[in-house]
Amino acid sequence: MEASLNKGTSDADAPGAVIAEIAEELRFADYRGKVADYIPPLAAVPDTKFGIAVVMADGAVHTAGDAEEAFSIQSISKVFALTLALGAVGDQLWSRVGREPSGSAFNSIVQLETEHGIPRNPFINAGAIVVTDVLLGRLEPREAIGQMLRFVRELAGDDGIVIDEVVAAAESETGFRNRALANYMRAFGNIHGDVERVLGTYFHFCALAMSCRQLALAGRYLMNGGISHGHRVINERRARRINALMMSCGHYDNSGDFAYRIGLPGKSGVGGGILAVAPGTASIAVWSPGLNQSGNSHLGQLALERLVQRTGWSVFEPRSL
Numbered sequence: 001m002e003a004s005l006n007k008g009t010s011d012a013d014a015p016g017a018v019i020a021e022i023a024e025e026l027r028f029a030d031y032r033g034k035v036a037d038y039i040p041p042l043a044a045v046p047d048t049k050f051g052i053a054v055v056m057a058d059g060a061v062h063t064a065g066d067a068e069e070a071f072s073i074q075s076i077s078k079v080f081a082l083t084l085a086l087g088a089v090g091d092q093l094w095s096r097v098g099r100e101p102s103g104s105a106f107n108s109i110v111q112l113e114t115e116h117g118i119p120r121n122p123f124i125n126a127g128a129i130v131v132t133d134v135l136l137g138r139l140e141p142r143e144a145i146g147q148m149l150r151f152v153r154e155l156a157g158d159d160g161i162v163i164d165e166v167v168a169a170a171e172s173e174t175g176f177r178n179r180a181l182a183n184y185m186r187a188f189g190n191i192h193g194d195v196e197r198v199l200g201t202y203f204h205f206c207a208l209a210m211s212c213r214q215l216a217l218a219g220r221y222l223m224n225g226g227i228s229h230g231h232r233v234i235n236e237r238r239a240r241r242i243n244a245l246m247m248s249c250g251h252y253d254n255s256g257d258f259a260y261r262i263g264l265p266g267k268s269g270v271g272g273g274i275l276a277v278a279p280g281t282a283s284i285a286v287w288s289p290g291l292n293q294s295g296n297s298h299l300g301q302l303a304l305e306r307l308v309q310r311t312g313w314s315v316f317e318p319r320s321l
């Protein structure tokens with residue numbers, strides 16, 4: 001009975017009111033997780049920030065908290081990079097990257113040795129570095145970065161989105177693990193291009209700066225079976241499949257728990273953002289910089305958990321009830 005009481009059916013429970021309530025509840029949360037410090041500019045972001053934006057299938061946008069403030073989307077860019085790479089080479093991509101959850105940290109190298117340089121999925125660092133290499137099979141780094149920027153601007157319908165060059169440079173300076181991953185995969189023949197060019201491009205993707213509003217708008221194509229504000233971005237099957245990967249792999253070694261608690265396709269980044277998709281219903285972006293042990297936003301997950309409890313948006317919610 002409790003579950004049905006929590007379901008949002010009345011006006012008082014409309015998404016705008018629900019997220020305002022959640023933002024208010026989490027504003028003064030004592031435990032906020034730990035802000036990433038291995039990329040210096042990220043360490044400077046106050047852990048008091050909290051924003052959330054929900055874009056509904058009918059186009060209505062609801063926001064609460066710091067939803068208009070741009071943050072570093074980091075690994076959320078892996079969703080957009082995957083979408084572009086599938087557009088460029090289609091299913092051939094899957095000969096170079098898997099589709100299984102890794103059960104390991106986002107920057108782990110351990111599986112690459114026994115699995116011959118083939119990363120488990122496109123949403124861990126190794127996988128996204130391969131995806132970037134695939135994009136560079138046809139483009140120069142400058143073109144690939146330009147294509148990515150145009151893509152997210154188009155998806156969000158917002159030309160104000162930029163790449164934070166300070167973050168990109170800091171990532172390069174501290175990117176020892178990513179360099180190890182890329183070189184290791186190069187040794188297995190699964191990185192074809194020059195490692196520094198691949199990494200430079202990857203770091204620029206990670207350094208995209210977007211607000212919750214922009215990110216939730218950019219996620220519309222995943223909510224709408226591949227269509228974003230009237231334009232077909234990808235076909236329906238591909239949208240379904242990207243959502244499946246987000247559900248199974250979007251939170252690294254914390255993906256099972258995210259599916260258990262929230263039940264939505266989602267992708268996190270170490271900047272503290274999460275893009276989550278309720279197919280057919282809503283595209284949701286939340287941002288709180290403090291992270292849990294797996295590098296996912298602590299309060300972001302809590303906010304999404306409360307949102308699905310109060311709206312019934314989990315994909316595991318029986319639709320007929």
Ligand code: GLN
Binds near residue numbers: 075106125269
């Ligand atoms: N740019 C970050 C890195 O490569 C992305 C990691 C993340 O967001 N989980 O380490």
